[in-house]
Amino acid sequence: MKNEVLIVxxxxxxxxxxxALARNGRAVTLFERxxxxxxxxxxxxxxxxxxxxxHALGIDVSTLGAVPLEYVRLAxxxxxxxxxxxxxxxxxxxxxxxxxxxxxxxxxxxxxVRGQSVKSLDRKTTGLWQATLEDGTSFEAPxxxxxxxxxxxxGHGRPKDPHQWVAFKMYYQLSPAQTAELKGASELTLxxxxxxxxxxxxxxxxxxxxxxxxxxxARAGLRWxxxxxxxxxxxxxxxxxxxxxxxxxxxxxxxxxIPYGFLRRTTDEGLYCIGDQAAVIPSFTGDxxxxxxxxxxxAVASFIASESAPAFQAKLRSAMLPQMRLxxxxxxxxxxxxxxxxxxxxxxxxxxxxxxxxxLTRVTQPAAPVPQAFAN
Ligand SMILES: Cc1cc2nc3c(=O)[nH]c(=O)nc-3n(C[C@H](O)[C@H](O)[C@H](O)COP(=O)(O)OP(=O)(O)OC[C@H]3O[C@@H](n4cnc5c(N)ncnc54)[C@H](O)[C@@H]3O)c2cc1C
Numbered sequence: 217m218k219n220e221v222l223i224v225x226x227x228x229x230x231x232x233x234x235x236a237l238a239r240n241g242r243a244v245t246l247f248e249r250x251x252x253x254x255x256x257x258x259x260x261x262x263x264x265x266x267x268x269x270x271h272a273l274g275i276d277v278s279t280l281g282a283v284p285l286e287y288v289r290l291a292x293x294x295x296x297x298x299x300x301x302x303x304x305x306x307x308x309x310x311x312x313x314x315x316x317x318x319x320x321x322x323x324x325x326x327x328x329v330r331g332q333s334v335k336s337l338d339r340k341t342t343g344l345w346q347a348t349l350e351d352g353t354s355f356e357a358p359x360x361x362x363x364x365x366x367x368x369x370x371g372h373g374r375p376k377d378p379h380q381w382v383a384f385k386m387y388y389q390l391s392p393a394q395t396a397e398l399k400g401a402s403e404l405t406l407x408x409x410x411x412x413x414x415x416x417x418x419x420x421x422x423x424x425x426x427x428x429x430x431x432x433x434a435r436a437g438l439r440w441x442x443x444x445x446x447x448x449x450x451x452x453x454x455x456x457x458x459x460x461x462x463x464x465x466x467x468x469x470x471x472x473x474i475p476y477g478f479l480r481r482t483t484d485e486g487l488y489c490i491g492d493q494a495a496v497i498p499s500f501t502g503d504x505x506x507x508x509x510x511x512x513x514x515a516v517a518s519f520i521a522s523e524s525a526p527a528f529q530a531k532l533r534s535a536m537l538p539q540m541r542l543x544x545x546x547x548x549x550x551x552x553x554x555x556x557x558x559x560x561x562x563x564x565x566x567x568x569x570x571x572x573x574x575x576l577t578r579v580t581q582p583a584a585p586v587p588q589a590f591a592n
Contacts, residue, residue: 221237223361225248226318227508228509228512230363232512232513236273245329246327249330249334254311257425259385259413261402263503263506264305265303269509277316278306281312282308282312283415283417285306285416286301288301290403291453293451293452294452335370336369337362337369343485344357361488376475380429381473383472384469384470385470386468389421394459395422401415406550407451409433412424413425444458475496480495481529481533490512491512497540500546500547500550501543511532518531
């Protein structure tokens with residue numbers, strides 16, 4: 217098979233782009249370094265936009281065991297307040313979502329090469345993109361999509377994270393009383409060094425995912441046990457939620473160096489950067505998956521319309537800039553002690569604040585033509 221497009225990374229953005237391209241008759245090879253999907257650090261919140269895009273790709277999350285979410289609760293110190301979510305939302309483990317996406321990619325007719333990392337992606341003097349795997353095998357095509365998520369490929373790196381964020385995810389079995397309290401809710405808990413989200417996911421589990429600055433983690437002794445104790449001290453609401461909870465993983469999954477606020481400025485001819493390789497929005501928005509799907513959809517539309525990759529990347533950047541900057545400003549607010557103290561109070565007296573923030577920090581839909589896979 218003669219490749220038209222190589223896609224590096226078989227997560228949300230890579231699979232979404234692969235399915236859309238294959239449904240539009242393109243010969244695609246996708247590379248995914250894992251043999252089977254694994255747990256990933258993610259709050260696993262699926263926004264309304266994400267649900268719509270997944271549906272258009274043939275993925276109905278309700279059949280995969282997704283849990284509907286109806287409201288958001290904000291807790292800082294001893295205060296908590298809640299507001300209804302202004303859109304349909306759900307939660308689903310990344311393992312289930314990534315499994316469905318890879319299955320959909322194979323069904324769409326994409327050649328999927330799994331179990332090896334792409335070591336390099338270079339543009340040859342012929343103008344073709346060449347992806348070279350760990351075992352030295354290489355593949356060539358005129359176009360490549362870079363969708364490696366948080367992993368940077370040599371020569372295509374993103375800037376360093378100046379704040380040294382550290383993120384963790386742990387599944388808990390909550391006590392029956394706390395499971396009932398959390399039903400239908402996505403809870404955001406705030407600390408002096410970051411924030412965390414807790415929400416129900418399938419099979420009666422709760423996902424607790426947090427992001428903290430490195431000095432806060434250091435003051436907790438650079439150990440998970442110290443960190444979770446410190447966060448519960450900072451936010452007694454979290455302590456209440458986790459009382460009697462049983463951790464379901466031997467140790468939390470962790471990642472470091474998350475370049476929040478990154479928006480790729482430019483790219484090379486024939487190379488479309490999507491997902492976290494295009495933009496990294498602060499995690500509290502719960503919008504990263506939606507952005508991964510959105511950037512995949514726009515990149516495929518641009519490729520099909522024969523728009524150049526640098527033009528695509530520049531347009532994407534200017535379309536996303538306002539939402540990204542607003543989300544960053546809101547994230548800074550969450551890290552400000554005064555804002556943290558008054559936020560739940562504000563939400564109680566003005567519940568619309570959460571709805572407004574949720575709307576403003578979401579990505580606006582593009583005017584670009586919609587590729588076939590997303591057009592149902
Ligand atoms: C703490 C935290 C919480 C978050 N919570 C949420 C949330 O609740 N809701 C939400 O919508 N978003 C959330 N996000 C963001 C979301 O997880 C990401 O934005 C989204 O997964 C990006 O999709 P992607 O396709 O770019 O990357 P991924 O889905 O991570 O996919 C990248 C894939 O590329 C593969 N890969 C990497 N390198 C190579 C290589 N060299 N060769 C081959 N394959 C490779 C990886 O194995 C992976 O499967 C959160 C992020 C963080 C850090």
